[in-house]
Amino acid sequence: MSEARATQDRDDEALVVSQLADGVLRLTLNNPPANALSIAMMESLKSALVRAGEDEEVRVVILAAAGDLFCAGHDLKELTAHRSDKDRGRAFYEQTMRLCSDLMISITKLPKPVIAEVDGLATAAGCQLVATCDLAICTDTSSFCTPGVNIGLFCSTPMVAISRAAHRKQAMEMLLTGEPVDASTAKEFGLVNRIVPKEYLRTVTDKYASAIASKSSLTLKIGKEAFYQQIERPLSEAYDYTAWVMTENMMARDAEEGINAFLEKRDPKWSDR
Incomplete structure (x- = not known):
């Protein structure tokens, strides 16, 4: 600590x-x-x-x-x-x-x-x-x-x-x-x-x-904003919006690092980008 x-x-x-x-x-x-x-x-x-x-x-x-x-x-x-x-x-x-x-x-x-x-x-x-x-x-x-x-x-x-x-x-x-x-x-x-x-x-x-x-701060930011944005939308609009969010999230360095770390069985090193 x-x-x-x-x-x-x-x-x-x-x-x-x-x-x-x-x-x-x-x-x-x-x-x-x-x-x-x-x-x-x-x-x-x-x-x-x-x-x-x-x-x-x-x-x-x-x-x-x-x-x-x-x-x-x-x-x-x-x-x-x-x-x-x-x-x-x-x-x-x-x-x-x-x-x-x-x-x-x-x-x-x-x-x-x-x-x-x-x-x-x-x-x-x-x-x-x-x-x-x-x-x-x-x-x-x-x-x-x-x-x-x-x-x-x-x-x-x-x-x-x-x-x-x-x-x-x-x-x-x-x-x-x-x-x-x-x-x-x-x-x-x-x-x-x-x-x-x-x-x-x-x-x-x-x-x-x-x-x-311990998580990526960028991922937390994306997820929290998406949660409150989608929850007030009709179902189809919510899926359209979150599909776009996930696509943008996939382009982030932390998503690339996190997925690679999972596949390689190691701890991720977040850059918050």
């Missing part, structure tokens, strides 16, 4: 703490107990993701959180404070929801896989964050919910990610009832990939990240 590299100033007050080792970038939401998605938190996280996308040393991103709660969603105190604005907060609410949407889209469009490491409650936009990540691993005591309906604010933007991760009726169950679901139910719904005891969470997440980081 190489020495970890901090990707920003070592500041305990940083809203997002970044640490990079062996191609794996760990981004930790660092505003417990709620780790709420305030404007400042979302801007910090989005900036960290932009840097990750530009950093050739980063091959995989892990999104974790400090404390006993993964993320409580939007900062309701921050939102409520703007009720006294002349427009009753409309401009600020538009800014908040647009920034949140941009943040989620940036995760999907990031050319590196993103793994959510969840320990505790992920609620509302926090649940949206988990659903948006490419993979999610959680502890057996974690829970997930979209409780906006309970306070008169339907979780409409979280619905976008959750309805694409879970089956429709299961997504609607969460959205309409606002009730939390436990880890095993979240796995059944399709929100998480694996459930592990708390003491093994980081070990398992790091194992997944290391396995992915």
Whole structure:
């Protein structure tokens, strides 16, 4: 294991703490107990993701959180404070929801896989964050919910990610009832990939990240982009598109090297080209 590299100033007050080792970038939401998605938190996280996308040393991103709660969603105190604005907060609410949407889209469009490491409650936009990540691993005591309906604010933007991760009726169950679901139910719904005891969470997440980081970064970029592009297309269009993607992929140096290495029974040497 190489020495970890901090990707920003070592500041305990940083809203997002970044640490990079062996191609794996760990981004930790660092505003417990709620780790709420305030404007400042979302801007910090989005900036960290932009840097990750530009950093050739980063091959995989892990999104974790400090404390006993993964993320409580939007900062309701921050939102409520703007009720006294002349427009009753409309401009600020538009800014908040647009920034949140941009943040989620940036995760999907990031050319590196993103793994959510969840320990505790992920609620509302926090649940949206988990659903948006490419993979999610959680502890057996974690829970997930979209409780906006309970306070008169339907979780409409979280619905976008959750309805694409879970089956429709299961997504609607969460959205309409606002009730939390436990880890095993979240796995059944399709929100998480694996459930592990708390003491093994980081070990398992790091194992997944290391396995992915060992692949060609070009191949991962091609595959992640193709996955999200094809999934929203009609069947025939999806096949047309992915046939083109695979042809282009075959022309890459890493595909040539990987196939030759397989045939020659040796480990591939990726050039990420």
